[in-house]
Amino acid sequence: MNHDEARDLLAEYALELVTSDERRGIEGHAESCDICGLEARLYVQAAAALPIAALAGARADIDAAAYDRIRDAVAGRAMAHGAPRPRSAHTRRSGAPHQSGAALPPAPAREHGLRSLLRRPPSEPEPDDDFSLDIFADTTPLTEAEEALWGLERAWGDDARSPAKSRPGAVRDVMPDVVMPHPPLPRETAGWPLAVATLPRTAPAKGSRFRLGRPEPPDPEEGSDIAFPGAWPLPEEASPVATVPEAATEPPVAPPPPRGSRFRLGRARRDADGDEGSDIAFPGAWPLPEEAPSVAAVPDAVTEPPAAPPPARGSRFRLGRARRDADGDEGSDIAFPGVEPVSADASPVTVVPEAVTESPPAPKGSRFRLGRAPRDTADDEGSDIAFPETAPLEAAAAVAASGLAPLPLSAILESPIHETEDVPLTGSPKGRRIRLWQRDRPPEESTDILFPDLPLDAGVAVVVRTPPASPLADARPGAASASRPWARIRRGRSGPATAAKPVIPSEEPESDGLADLLGIDLAADADLSGSIAARTHEEIAPAAEQALEDESPRLDRLEASQAASAQSAGEPSEEPSDWSAAEESGQPGRAALDTGRRPPTPGDPFAFLDELMFEDDFSGPAHLDGEGEVEGERRTPPGPSTRRRGLVRGHRPSGGHGEFDGDDDYGMEPGADAFGVSPSLGEESLELSEIGPGRRRFLNRIRDEATAELVTAIPEFRGDRALDDAIHLAVAPTIVSVPGVTSPMPGTVLPRYDRSSDSDDDDDDGDRDRDRDREEHTRRQQDEEEDEEVEDSGGWRLWAILFSLVAFGALGALGYTFYQLKQTREEANVLEAKVQSFAVQIGLRGDNFVGVAYMLPSYGSGILILDGIPTLPEKREYVVWAEGTEGVKNMRSFQSAAPSRTYVDLPRMPVGFRRIFVTEEVRSTSGARAKAPTGVELTSGFPPVR
Amino acid sequence: MTSTPIVGDDSVSWERPNRGPAGEGATVTPFERYRHGDPTAAIGVADAYVAACYRLALTLLDDPAAAEAATRDGLQVALELAPAFDPERDDERRWVIGFVRRKAMERARIDANRRPWPGQGRSLNRTGLEPDAARRLHGLTPADAAAAVARLQPNQAVAVWRAFAQGQRPDQIAAAVGAPVAAVRERLRQGLQDIQDQLGAPHEVAQ
Known part of the structure; x- marks a missing residue:
C-alpha cells in the first residue's frame, strides 16, 4: 500500500472500519512512514475518545427490565466462573507489570482452549472470539492434561527453566497447542463443544491417523479414520481414538454451515441418544483448499434416509450433499464394516436400502442391481453386487419377465423339442450343465444352463439367449427374432399348454x-x-x-x-x-x-x-x-x-x-x-x-x-x-x-x-484297409494340429497375461509416485500455513533495505530477514536491539550478507518487548557486546499490540 | 434508525479511573478489581457500562432485543478477556466499550446481508494505543469527550458518529447523506483532527 492509499484510509483505520488486509497494509506503511504513523496515532487517540463520549448518556434510554437482564447475565456469568486465574509470566506476552493497583495481586490469566472447555459447563456457550482446539496427552486426569498443556507452552520457549527446553529437539518434538486462527467457527456454532482427541502421552509423529467414532464402540472397526496430513506429529502405532462429546449430536439447523463446521455422519433416528455415527470435524484451516466447495453437511441426507428397516451390514452408501446436483455423481462411498462383495472397481452406488431390503427372499447367489430405483428405469445404472455362494437367477428373472410359470427341470430335459446334453458338474460350481437345442429353431439358438444342485422336479425355466447372429443366421427366417437378447421359453411343440413328458429315470441319461x-x-x-x-x-x-x-x-x-x-x-x-x-x-x-x-x-x-x-x-x-x-x-x-x-x-x-x-x-x-x-x-x-x-x-x-x-x-x-x-x-x-x-x-x-x-469282396479289403489307414492318419494329424493350436494359443495367453501384469504394475507405481508427490506438496502447504498462522511478523524498513522479523507468539525466538542491507566496512557491524520494560538489550550482532538475503537468528526478546531496531555500531576489538546503542538507528519495528 | 443524542448529560456518576501509571490518587475501578480476582466486582462493571453500551448498540442496531444481546455478549467477552487487558497500553472504557461496539457491528452486518464482513473476528484490540495516548485518555471524562464531539461541525459530527456508532464506511455515509465519498473522508479526517485538537496532541502529553 502506498502512501496516498494509506493516508486515505487512516481515519477509517482509526475507527476500525477497514478490512484485515487494509489494516495490515496501513500498519506496514505506518511503521516506515513517520507522517502516516503520527497521523494514525492521532486519529486512533481521537477515535478512542468516542466511546468515552458515549458514556455521557442518560440512563433513561434503557428499559429497566432490559437493564436488569443484561446486568444479571453479565454479572451472574462472571461470578459463576469465579475469579479469573492469575496469568503466569510466560503466558503474559504484553509484559506490562501491574502497577496500577498497589496492593492488588497479579492479574489473572484468562482461560482459553481446552482448559476453559473442560472447566466450563457444557451447556454454556463458548466465547466465539477466540476458539482453540487443544490436544493434550491424556483424558483421565485433568491435572495431567493441564500439565501437558503447560509443558507444551514451556516447550515453545516461554519458560527458560523448563526441562523441555533443555531437551534436544524439544520444540520440534512436542506437539503445539493447536490454536485455530481467529474465525474458526461461525457464530452459530458458538455453543458447540469442540472435538477432544485422546492422544497418547508420547509425542505423536507426523501423519498420524485418527479414528473418529464413538468413545467405546462395540465394534473396534467402527468409525472413520482420518489422517491429518502431517500437521500433528503422532506415531503410527499410537492410533488413538477420538472421543466425541455427547453434545455434538445436533446437526446445524438452518443455513448450510460454512467451512470448519462439524458434522455427524450417520443414520438419523437410529437410536435415541444419538451417539451413533461418526463426527468429522473439518478444521477451517486445514486440508480443504480454498476453492473446494463448502462441506455442507448433508443435513437432508442425514435426516431423510428411510426410517424403516436399517440396511444390513455390508451395504454401501453414498454420502454426499443431498440435491447437490442432478447427476448425483458426487459424494463418497463408504463401505461399512463387514462388507466384502463390492469390488474396488465397482461403480459408486447410491443408498438403496430398498433394493437390499425389498428384494425377494431369493436363494443364495441372487444378483441384485443397486441403483436409484425411482430415479430412472434404465438398466445400465447402478452396480451389480453378486452375493457369494450364488448361482444365476436368469431363469427366474426371465420367468418373471415373461409371466410364465416355470417348467420342471425334468420336463425340460425330456421335452421333445429340446435336445439336451446334461453333464453333471463335479468341480466348482457344483451342479449340472444342460445344453439345450430346439429343432425348429436355428441351431445358433442354444444355451448352456448351469444349474446348481437341483432336483429334477425343481421348477426351472429355460431362457434361450441368442448369440450374435451369423451371416448364415441372417439369411434364414427368424433371424430377426433371433437377434433379440431374450428369446422365448419353449414349453412344447404345440404351445405353452403342452404338458411335459413324464420323467424318465435317468439310468442312462x-x-x-x-x-x-x-x-x-x-x-x-x-x-x-x-x-x-x-x-x-x-x-x-x-x-x-x-x-x-x-x-x-x-x-x-x-x-x-x-x-x-x-x-x-x-x-x-x-x-x-x-x-x-x-x-x-x-x-x-x-x-x-x-x-x-x-x-x-x-x-x-x-x-x-x-x-x-x-x-x-x-x-x-x-x-x-x-x-x-x-x-x-x-x-x-x-x-x-x-x-x-x-x-x-x-x-x-x-x-x-x-x-x-x-x-x-x-x-x-x-x-x-x-x-x-x-x-x-x-x-x-x-x-x-x-x-x-x-x-x-x-x-x-x-x-x-x-x-x-x-x-x-x-x-x-x-x-x-x-x-x-x-x-x-x-x-x-x-x-x-x-x-x-x-x-x-x-x-x-x-x-x-x-x-x-x-x-x-475280399479283393477290395486291402484297398479299404489302406484307405482307412490313410484317413486315420489324416485325422490324427488334424488332432495334432488342433492340439498345437491350443498350445500356441496358450502361449499367446501367457504373454498377454504377463503384459497385463507388467502394465498394471507400472500403472500402480505411477499412481503411487503421484500420490507421494501430492502428499509432499500438501505437507509443505500445511507447514507453510502453520508458520504463517503462528508467526508474528514485525516489519522493519530502512532507507535502503526492508526486513521482516518472524517471531514466535511468545517472542521466545525468531528470525530476522533483511533484504538489501548494505555491507559495512571492517570494524563495524550491525546490532539488533530490543526494547523492553527493563530497557534496551543487545540481541544480536551481524554482518550483511549482501547482495543476498541476510538472516539473523533472534533469541528471546526481553520482558515487555515493545520495539526492535537495528543500529550500526563499531565492532569491539575485545569481543564484548555493546550495552547500549550508540550508532544511528537504521530501522525499527513494533510488535503488534495484544 | 433511532436518533440518539451524541452528547448526553453528565448525570451518570462515573467512577473515575486511575489517572496514571503511578496510581496517584487513583480509584480502583470495578473492572480492575474484577481483573485482579474479585468476581463480585462484575456487578460494578455491569452497572458502569450497561447503560452506555446499550445506547451505543441501540444506535447501531435500532432493535432493542438485538442491542440487549450485543450489550450482554460484549460485556461478557470483556470480562472473559479481562486478564488480557493492559492498563499501560489502553484505556479501560475504550477497551470494554469496544467489545460491545464490535458485537453490535457484527450483528448489524450479519442481519443486513447474512455475510460476515471481511475483517470480522480477526482482531479484537489490534488497534491499540500508545502508552502516552492511553495515559492521556485516563484523565478524560465522558463529559469532556462528549463536549469535544459536540463542538464538531454538524457534517463532521454526523460523519464521525455514523462511522463510529453505526460502523458505516465512507461510501455508505456518502450514500446516506448525499455527499461525495472524498468529501466524507475529508470530514472524517477533519473531525478526528478537531477532536484531537481539543483533547490535546499526544506529543504534548508526552512532553
Whole structure:
C-alpha cells in the first residue's frame, strides 16, 4: 500500500472500519512512514475518545427490565466462573507489570482452549472470539492434561527453566497447542463443544491417523479414520481414538454451515441418544483448499434416509450433499464394516436400502442391481453386487419377465423339442450343465444352463439367449427374432399348454433324449440285446418319420429362403455354403435334405428310401425282418459300455465277423463310427473347427452310440443302405445342432454309409484297409494340429497375461509416485500455513533495505530477514536491539550478507518487548557486546499490540 | 434508525479511573478489581457500562432485543478477556466499550446481508494505543469527550458518529447523506483532527 492509499484510509483505520488486509497494509506503511504513523496515532487517540463520549448518556434510554437482564447475565456469568486465574509470566506476552493497583495481586490469566472447555459447563456457550482446539496427552486426569498443556507452552520457549527446553529437539518434538486462527467457527456454532482427541502421552509423529467414532464402540472397526496430513506429529502405532462429546449430536439447523463446521455422519433416528455415527470435524484451516466447495453437511441426507428397516451390514452408501446436483455423481462411498462383495472397481452406488431390503427372499447367489430405483428405469445404472455362494437367477428373472410359470427341470430335459446334453458338474460350481437345442429353431439358438444342485422336479425355466447372429443366421427366417437378447421359453411343440413328458429315470441319461425321441423305453428293459432287437421297423419307422416331420418346418423355411434369395439375386447364391460343396463332393445335397426327399434321379439306388420314409402305410422290405444273421454277428459282452462297443464292432462294414475284435485302431475310436467309415473328416473337421476337440469327441461319441443303438436294435437294417440313411436322418440333429457350427444340417456332418464298402469282396479289403489307414492318419494329424493350436494359443495367453501384469504394475507405481508427490506438496502447504498462522511478523524498513522479523507468539525466538542491507566496512557491524520494560538489550550482532538475503537468528526478546531496531555500531576489538546503542538507528519495528 | 443524542448529560456518576501509571490518587475501578480476582466486582462493571453500551448498540442496531444481546455478549467477552487487558497500553472504557461496539457491528452486518464482513473476528484490540495516548485518555471524562464531539461541525459530527456508532464506511455515509465519498473522508479526517485538537496532541502529553 502506498502512501496516498494509506493516508486515505487512516481515519477509517482509526475507527476500525477497514478490512484485515487494509489494516495490515496501513500498519506496514505506518511503521516506515513517520507522517502516516503520527497521523494514525492521532486519529486512533481521537477515535478512542468516542466511546468515552458515549458514556455521557442518560440512563433513561434503557428499559429497566432490559437493564436488569443484561446486568444479571453479565454479572451472574462472571461470578459463576469465579475469579479469573492469575496469568503466569510466560503466558503474559504484553509484559506490562501491574502497577496500577498497589496492593492488588497479579492479574489473572484468562482461560482459553481446552482448559476453559473442560472447566466450563457444557451447556454454556463458548466465547466465539477466540476458539482453540487443544490436544493434550491424556483424558483421565485433568491435572495431567493441564500439565501437558503447560509443558507444551514451556516447550515453545516461554519458560527458560523448563526441562523441555533443555531437551534436544524439544520444540520440534512436542506437539503445539493447536490454536485455530481467529474465525474458526461461525457464530452459530458458538455453543458447540469442540472435538477432544485422546492422544497418547508420547509425542505423536507426523501423519498420524485418527479414528473418529464413538468413545467405546462395540465394534473396534467402527468409525472413520482420518489422517491429518502431517500437521500433528503422532506415531503410527499410537492410533488413538477420538472421543466425541455427547453434545455434538445436533446437526446445524438452518443455513448450510460454512467451512470448519462439524458434522455427524450417520443414520438419523437410529437410536435415541444419538451417539451413533461418526463426527468429522473439518478444521477451517486445514486440508480443504480454498476453492473446494463448502462441506455442507448433508443435513437432508442425514435426516431423510428411510426410517424403516436399517440396511444390513455390508451395504454401501453414498454420502454426499443431498440435491447437490442432478447427476448425483458426487459424494463418497463408504463401505461399512463387514462388507466384502463390492469390488474396488465397482461403480459408486447410491443408498438403496430398498433394493437390499425389498428384494425377494431369493436363494443364495441372487444378483441384485443397486441403483436409484425411482430415479430412472434404465438398466445400465447402478452396480451389480453378486452375493457369494450364488448361482444365476436368469431363469427366474426371465420367468418373471415373461409371466410364465416355470417348467420342471425334468420336463425340460425330456421335452421333445429340446435336445439336451446334461453333464453333471463335479468341480466348482457344483451342479449340472444342460445344453439345450430346439429343432425348429436355428441351431445358433442354444444355451448352456448351469444349474446348481437341483432336483429334477425343481421348477426351472429355460431362457434361450441368442448369440450374435451369423451371416448364415441372417439369411434364414427368424433371424430377426433371433437377434433379440431374450428369446422365448419353449414349453412344447404345440404351445405353452403342452404338458411335459413324464420323467424318465435317468439310468442312462446320455441316451434319454434320443430314446425319448424315438419312443424307445430304454429303461424298461435292461437287456437291449433282446428286447430292443425285437422291435420291428413298424415301431421305428413312425418315430423316424416323426423326426423328419419335426425337422420339416425348418427345412421348409430354409428351402423357401434359399429359393427367395436365388430369385432375388437372379442367380444362384454366392454363399460359399457347404451345401453345394456337399453336392459336389458326392454327398447328399443339402437342398435335397432340406426337403426331406431325395431328388428323383434315374437309377438312384436310394429312391426306395423316399417311399420308405414318406409312405403313409409303410411296410419294410422282407429282408429286414430277418434276425438270424444279426444274432450271428453280434457279440454282447456284459455291461452297457461293453455292449455298445460290441455293437459298434459288430456293425463294421467290413463284415464284422470278428476280425476286428480287439483291434484298438478301430475299436477305441468312436469317430470311426459304426458305419465303418471315417465320418468325412475333411468336411466335418472344417465345420467343427470352431469347437474344441473335447466337445467334438463328445459329440461324436453321442452320435456313434446313438447310431449304434439303433442299428443294433434293428438288426434287419444292417446292410440296408436306405434304412441307414433314414436312421442317420433321425439321429443327425443330435449331432449337428452345435452352436457355432455353420453347416449343421442333417446329413451333412455324417457321411452316408457306403454300402459298397460292405460287400464281401475280399479283393477290395486291402484297398479299404489302406484307405482307412490313410484317413486315420489324416485325422490324427488334424488332432495334432488342433492340439498345437491350443498350445500356441496358450502361449499367446501367457504373454498377454504377463503384459497385463507388467502394465498394471507400472500403472500402480505411477499412481503411487503421484500420490507421494501430492502428499509432499500438501505437507509443505500445511507447514507453510502453520508458520504463517503462528508467526508474528514485525516489519522493519530502512532507507535502503526492508526486513521482516518472524517471531514466535511468545517472542521466545525468531528470525530476522533483511533484504538489501548494505555491507559495512571492517570494524563495524550491525546490532539488533530490543526494547523492553527493563530497557534496551543487545540481541544480536551481524554482518550483511549482501547482495543476498541476510538472516539473523533472534533469541528471546526481553520482558515487555515493545520495539526492535537495528543500529550500526563499531565492532569491539575485545569481543564484548555493546550495552547500549550508540550508532544511528537504521530501522525499527513494533510488535503488534495484544 | 433511532436518533440518539451524541452528547448526553453528565448525570451518570462515573467512577473515575486511575489517572496514571503511578496510581496517584487513583480509584480502583470495578473492572480492575474484577481483573485482579474479585468476581463480585462484575456487578460494578455491569452497572458502569450497561447503560452506555446499550445506547451505543441501540444506535447501531435500532432493535432493542438485538442491542440487549450485543450489550450482554460484549460485556461478557470483556470480562472473559479481562486478564488480557493492559492498563499501560489502553484505556479501560475504550477497551470494554469496544467489545460491545464490535458485537453490535457484527450483528448489524450479519442481519443486513447474512455475510460476515471481511475483517470480522480477526482482531479484537489490534488497534491499540500508545502508552502516552492511553495515559492521556485516563484523565478524560465522558463529559469532556462528549463536549469535544459536540463542538464538531454538524457534517463532521454526523460523519464521525455514523462511522463510529453505526460502523458505516465512507461510501455508505456518502450514500446516506448525499455527499461525495472524498468529501466524507475529508470530514472524517477533519473531525478526528478537531477532536484531537481539543483533547490535546499526544506529543504534548508526552512532553
